Amino acid sequence: MEAPKTKATSKRRFKMPSAFTILFFIIVLVAILTWVIPAGQYATDKAGNIIAHTYKSVTANPQGIWDVMMAPVYGMVGNDATEGAISISLFILVIGGFLGVVNRTRALDDGIGAVVKRFKGKEKALIPVLMTLFALGGTTYGMAEETIAFYPLLIPVMIGVGFDSLVAVAIVLVGSQVGCLASTVNPFATGVASQTLNLSMGVGLFPRLILWVLTLAISIWYVYRYASKIEKDPSRSLVYSQRTEDLQRFSVPAGAADVKMTGRQKAVIWLFGLTFLMMIMGLVPWQSISSKWTFFESTTKWLTSIPVLGNLLGSDMVPMGDWYFGEITMLFLFMSIVIMFVYHMKENDYIDAFIKGMSEFMSVAIIVAVARGIQVIMNDGLITDTVLHWGEMGLKGLSESVFIVITYIFYIPMSFLIPSTSGLASATMGIIGPMGKFAGVDGSVVITAYQAASGWVNLITPTSGVVMGALAIAHVNISVWWKWIAKLMIYLFIVTAVFLGVLALF
Numbered sequence: 001m002e003a004p005k006t007k008a009t010s011k012r013r014f015k016m017p018s019a020f021t022i023l024f025f026i027i028v029l030v031a032i033l034t035w036v037i038p039a040g041q042y043a044t045d046k047a048g049n050i051i052a053h054t055y056k057s058v059t060a061n062p063q064g065i066w067d068v069m070m071a072p073v074y075g076m077v078g079n080d081a082t083e084g085a086i087s088i089s090l091f092i093l094v095i096g097g098f099l100g101v102v103n104r105t106r107a108l109d110d111g112i113g114a115v116v117k118r119f120k121g122k123e124k125a126l127i128p129v130l131m132t133l134f135a136l137g138g139t140t141y142g143m144a145e146e147t148i149a150f151y152p153l154l155i156p157v158m159i160g161v162g163f164d165s166l167v168a169v170a171i172v173l174v175g176s177q178v179g180c181l182a183s184t185v186n187p188f189a190t191g192v193a194s195q196t197l198n199l200s201m202g203v204g205l206f207p208r209l210i211l212w213v214l215t216l217a218i219s220i221w222y223v224y225r226y227a228s229k230i231e232k233d234p235s236r237s238l239v240y241s242q243r244t245e246d247l248q249r250f251s252v253p254a255g256a257a258d259v260k261m262t263g264r265q266k267a268v269i270w271l272f273g274l275t276f277l278m279m280i281m282g283l284v285p286w287q288s289i290s291s292k293w294t295f296f297e298s299t300t301k302w303l304t305s306i307p308v309l310g311n312l313l314g315s316d317m318v319p320m321g322d323w324y325f326g327e328i329t330m331l332f333l334f335m336s337i338v339i340m341f342v343y344h345m346k347e348n349d350y351i352d353a354f355i356k357g358m359s360e361f362m363s364v365a366i367i368v369a370v371a372r373g374i375q376v377i378m379n380d381g382l383i384t385d386t387v388l389h390w391g392e393m394g395l396k397g398l399s400e401s402v403f404i405v406i407t408y409i410f411y412i413p414m415s416f417l418i419p420s421t422s423g424l425a426s427a428t429m430g431i432i433g434p435m436g437k438f439a440g441v442d443g444s445v446v447i448t449a450y451q452a453a454s455g456w457v458n459l460i461t462p463t464s465g466v467v468m469g470a471l472a473i474a475h476v477n478i479s480v481w482w483k484w485i486a487k488l489m490i491y492l493f494i495v496t497a498v499f500l501g502v503l504a505l506f
Helices: 019-033 065-077 086-104 107-118 123-141 145-160 165-181 187-196 205-232 240-249 263-283 295-305 309-313 325-342 347-360 362-380 384-394 400-417 421-438 443-457 465-474 478-503
Strands: none
Touching (some): 019 065, 019 362, 019 421, 065 086, 065 362, 086 107, 086 263, 086 325, 086 347, 107 263, 123 145, 123 165, 145 165, 165 443, 165 465, 165 478, 187 362, 187 421, 187 443, 263 325, 325 347, 347 362, 362 384, 362 421, 400 421, 400 443, 421 443, 443 478, 465 478
């Protein structure tokens, strides 16, 4: 007979609510606050920008149950007071479809396998090479869950040449998440935050690229140094006690050494890289950098003025440098079709891969809308400007550097509370961005602080399926991971805080 359950064993362990639940609770809380916080408004200029020191009290408009339930709807489609998230949500879905088509070709998976094979016998040299590749994935499209497939490939290789499972986990996890920390054009972090502040993703691109180089260099040094240390003395490994078990449980998969990329897969890799390069080229505001950089605009005008060809291309072509979410959504849709033809993919396989890829990003697209619902409630309840006014009063005498470092620190616990980077951006950027203007800090710098904090947290948070999944595959306890990465976290925090402090001054 089954033993009766004790009080202790019958207790359910606490489980962190999903991002949807957390965001909806915040919507309800903010709706309650509209009954408490005084309503107010700032005057705005013709462009819609808030004019400092023009705040005045207005009649309250408290939000009720109907407003709470409509908030996610207006968060997606927009209303008179708040721009909807439909453009960024559609972009997220399309880039999901694009990645689905790329993944169907296995070009990325076999590409990493081919790199591992090429460096056989020089595995330590793989550390900077692979970490750079994963960091590129993180900074361009927020590579995270896609990395899970690489752990079973790298762990046996690293253990077999005298390293340990921590080295393998670090190559993938630290590489990709440091890339997210210094996101340059990551649509789920930089994109959502930029759209919330009505900025182009190209604004602030070069400083973020510098941060990417700095943080990646530090991370590579940290991992390489640890690998060298245990290569000389395996007993210094933090998982040395389980080395015998690791040698038994991990062995190089059969056929892993025979990975060969086909010509079509190589073409897909080139097209994959070209797509992100074109996105960057399209988003960088060339003419705002220099009035002489008019190449893309003049070329577009020339092409569209050519008889027949201009009509064939489309008279409404937007020159690179003026692209926004509509244009880059089109780019990823078009390039997915190009990959279909280059790879000789059947039409039904393409549609299946594209729809499957979109479905995997559906939750992210909806989270953006739900999170935008918070801003809807605040705007309709007329408390957004009141909160900004409090911020304006509190920021008096605060230097730009102090403000941005405080913002960076603020986003660290917020990243634990709302682990979705896109949800966090939609929920908070509408308030923190304008506060930055009061402190004299550009919106692009605020975005950099937010995504740096989010990427930093994603290296260690136990609420991340990527972190916990990687450690589960490697049979590494999270406390061991925290011990291993502690010093790197400190280094990254200090470097990022100093970088932001300096950046805010320019």
